[in-house]
Amino acid sequence: xxxxxxxxxxxxxxxxxxxxxxxxxxxxxxxxxxxxxxxxxxxxxxxxxxxxxxxxxxxxxxxxxxxxxxxxxxxxxxxxxxxxxxxxxxxxxxxxxxxxxxxxxxxxxxxxxxxxxxxxxxxxxxxxxxxxxxxxxxxxxxxxxxxxxxxxxxxxxxxxxxxxxxxxxxxxxxxxxxxxxxxxxxxxxxxxxxxxxxxxxxxxxxxxxxxxxxxxxxxxxxxxxxxxxxxxxxxxxxxxxxxxxxxxxxxxxxxxxxxxxxxxxxxxxxxxxxxxxxxxxxxxxxxxxxxxxxxxxxxxxxxxxxxxxxxxxxx
Numbered sequence: 001x002x003x004x005x006x007x008x009x010x011x012x013x014x015x016x017x018x019x020x021x022x023x024x025x026x027x028x029x030x031x032x033x034x035x036x037x038x039x040x041x042x043x044x045x046x047x048x049x050x051x052x053x054x055x056x057x058x059x060x061x062x063x064x065x066x067x068x069x070x071x072x073x074x075x076x077x078x079x080x081x082x083x084x085x086x087x088x089x090x091x092x093x094x095x096x097x098x099x100x101x102x103x104x105x106x107x108x109x110x111x112x113x114x115x116x117x118x119x120x121x122x123x124x125x126x127x128x129x130x131x132x133x134x135x136x137x138x139x140x141x142x143x144x145x146x147x148x149x150x151x152x153x154x155x156x157x158x159x160x161x162x163x164x165x166x167x168x169x170x171x172x173x174x175x176x177x178x179x180x181x182x183x184x185x186x187x188x189x190x191x192x193x194x195x196x197x198x199x200x201x202x203x204x205x206x207x208x209x210x211x212x213x214x215x216x217x218x219x220x221x222x223x224x225x226x227x228x229x230x231x232x233x234x235x236x237x238x239x240x241x242x243x244x245x246x247x248x249x250x251x252x253x254x255x256x257x258x259x260x261x262x263x264x265x266x267x268x269x270x271x272x273x274x275x276x277x278x279x280x281x282x283x284x285x286x287x288x289x290x291x292x293x294x295x296x297x298x299x300x301x302x303x304x305x306x307x308x309x310x311x312x313x314x315x
Contacts, residue, residue: 022214151283241266
């Protein structure tokens with residue numbers, strides 16, 4: 001039991017220490033807002049796509065084409081989204097709050113934090129599962145977020161289907177994953193110089209992403225709507241991962257698949273959700289507070305859940 005506890009702490013603590021390090025660097029003005037903006041662009045457009053390309057290119061095709069797992073991940077995410085939206089609409093009268101609440105309780109920061117955490121838990125097998133999730137679930141995040149925010153906005157502006165499709169098609173994660181699929185299926189062997197360059201770019205993804213993520217977090221203070229942010233955060237990092245794991249276990253998934261479902265369900269809310277809520281008429285206070293609260297809470301919930309699942313020999 002002690003070894004399981006140590007494993008759980010070692011899997012989670014380094015990532016959140018890097019988040020805190022990024023926050024301190026920004027607070028002490030070692031890095032500026034401009035650095036965070038530029039760093040996020042480097043991570044989003046270069047480092048993480050390189051990491052995804054490398055993981056898909058080096059993985060076994062059987063792991064990447066596991067449509068049963070992909071279908072379950074998509075189905076669980078969709079079910080979670082609509083259930084959360086239905087419950088929020090029943091109990092919250094303010095439509096912009098409903099939009100931010102639903103997106104915050106559903107949309108996880110899988111690319112920036114989930115992928116490093118899954119690799120920390122499951123190693124190379126976790127990286128392959130992360131690529132599969134990013135290929136199928138990340139587009140779903142974008143579609144569902146746009147749908148709920150546009151529907152719950154006080155604005156009369158409506159987002160067109162072609163706009164949603166364009167956002168998905170130009171996503172660098174999707175491009176990198178399918179490019180790697182094509183290269184692997186074609187049996188192309190990358191030259192050493194290109195392979196090493198991709199590796200260098202991929203290796204900076206995790207530290208830079210975590211530093212920028214920590215530096216980009218800020219808290220607006222307490223507001224009358226704080227309770228909504230707290231409830232959404234609790235759903236995101238405590239209730240949803242348990243439901244994903246239980247449902248996955250009942251469907252016969254084990255080991256690294258369960259670890260991937262745990263991370264998919266319980267990863268804290270993406271910072272991008274705040275920007276999207278602000279741009280599309282959601283409640284910016286609720287959106288920003290969910291990001292901070294879910295991140296802080298997840299450090300404890302992940303440690304506890306990983307410890308329990310390791311003790312039960314489920315992961």
